[in-house]
Amino acid sequence: MKTEGDDLMQAPRKGNGADFDPSGPYRMYHGDRIPGFPQHPHRGFETVSCTLNGLVDHSDSCGNAGRYGHGDLQWMTAGKGIVHGELFPMINRNSQNIVRLFQIWLNLPAKSKMADPDFVMVRYLFVIILTFP
Numbered sequence: 001m002k003t004e005g006d007d008l009m010q011a012p013r014k015g016n017g018a019d020f021d022p023s024g025p026y027r028m029y030h031g032d033r034i035p036g037f038p039q040h041p042h043r044g045f046e047t048v049s050c051t052l053n054g055l056v057d058h059s060d061s062c063g064n065a066g067r068y069g070h071g072d073l074q075w076m077t078a079g080k081g082i083v084h085g086e087l088f089p090m091i092n093r094n095s096q097n098i099v100r101l102f103q104i105w106l107n108l109p110a111k112s113k114m115a116d117p118d119f120v121m122v123r124y125l126f127v128i129i130l131t132f133p
């Protein structure tokens with residue numbers, strides 16, 4: 001199984017997670033031609049995606065879609081269930097397309113696990129930046 005990207009900028013082949021290799025040229029393994037995570041389900045929690053560099057293309061089963069990055073933040077409530085995709089567009093043809101982000105998963109309390117899915121974008125200008133000495 002091919003587990004690394006190639007010179008054609010194709011994403012590595014799908015795996016089940018056990019093949020994740022943080023030393024590889026790509027830090028994710030899903031997607032056929034565009035790196036990232038094609039449509040996949042979440043349920044019962046919230047994701048907070050905080051971008052540092054690069055861009056993310058989001059689309060979901062609620063009809064939301066958009067591109068965010070470079071400090072933007074996305075807060076998604078999966079609640080009773082949502083299917084979404086997180087792809088990293090290859091916009092630079094002659095230079096690297098670096099994406100740095102982190103995602104926090106917040107477990108919802110039992111009474112809120114079946115909440116309606118929701119999606120909020122917070123653009124960089126409105127994100128409070130915390131720094132620690």
Ligand SMILES: [Fe+2]
Pocket residue numbers: 037040042084086
């Ligand atoms: Fe996801």
